[in-house]
Amino acid sequence: TSALGSAERANQEIKDAFRIAEKTIFDPDEMVSAMSKLATYFKDDETRRYILGAINDFATQSGMGNEGLERAIKAITDIKSKGTMQAEELKNQLGDLGLQGDEVKQEIAKLLNLKGKTDQERNEAVMKLMKKGAITSDIGIQAVTSVMRKQTGGGPAGSFAIKAAGSLSSQLSNLKKGFMTLFAMAEIEKWPAMIRLKELLGEVN
Numbered sequence: 001t002s003a004l005g006s007a008e009r010a011n012q013e014i015k016d017a018f019r020i021a022e023k024t025i026f027d028p029d030e031m032v033s034a035m036s037k038l039a040t041y042f043k044d045d046e047t048r049r050y051i052l053g054a055i056n057d058f059a060t061q062s063g064m065g066n067e068g069l070e071r072a073i074k075a076i077t078d079i080k081s082k083g084t085m086q087a088e089e090l091k092n093q094l095g096d097l098g099l100q101g102d103e104v105k106q107e108i109a110k111l112l113n114l115k116g117k118t119d120q121e122r123n124e125a126v127m128k129l130m131k132k133g134a135i136t137s138d139i140g141i142q143a144v145t146s147v148m149r150k151q152t153g154g155g156p157a158g159s160f161a162i163k164a165a166g167s168l169s170s171q172l173s174n175l176k177k178g179f180m181t182l183f184a185m186a187e188i189e190k191w192p193a194m195i196r197l198k199e200l201l202g203e204v205n
Contacts, residue, residue: 013039016049024056024161030066037073041080051076054145056161057152062098071097072148076141084133085140100147107143108135 017031026034034052042048055076059068075093079085085108090101102123108114109122112129116122129135153159 025060025065026069030069034069034073037077041077051145054148058148060161061152064097068097079140080137083137085130085135085137087130094144100151103147103150104143107146108139111139111143
């Protein structure tokens with residue numbers, strides 16, 4: 001049996017990638033690539049799309065576009081692959097993109113119900129746990145994506161990226177993407193990206 005089910009689900013994933021691209025600053029191939037990378041580590045559809053939405057918002061808000069998208073995905077997938085959250089991802093990979101590290105620590109403290117009289121005390125408690133490898137990847141990613149959403153206005157994951165694509169130039173770009181989407185819907189089985197994503201989503205356990 002496949003990890004995520006059927007080829008139909010892979011088809012839907014590709015279609016969703018193009019629909020997201022239509023509404024945001026990202027190109028279809030960038031969205032397909034992003035979904036493929038996340039699909040390697042996040043098999044649950046709802047979880048994967050939530051994470052992608054939060055990253056899309058964050059990368060858009062950062063002004064770094066696809067570079068920000070790719071770097072944020074790498075940080076998230078690094079955390080997931082290691083099984084724990086470490087200071088490297090928080091300070092270097094995500095911090096360099098503008099994610100507020102202290103806010104992430106506060107979110108982790110809240111999720112773990114850590115006590116402390118001040119924010120500094122709670123942050124220090126989080127750092128001690130992080131050094132011990134005691135912050136699980138799931139807790140770390142939940143905290144990171146929550147802060148990403150807060151930094152972009154706190155709306156539903158993915159909503160900021162859609163709103164930010166409302167300029168005239170973005171609308172013209174999105175119109176072009178719309179035609180690409182129609183083409184992709186018709187020829188979707190022939191796309192190399194489709195074959196690759198099917199392999200990822202249909203991986204045998």
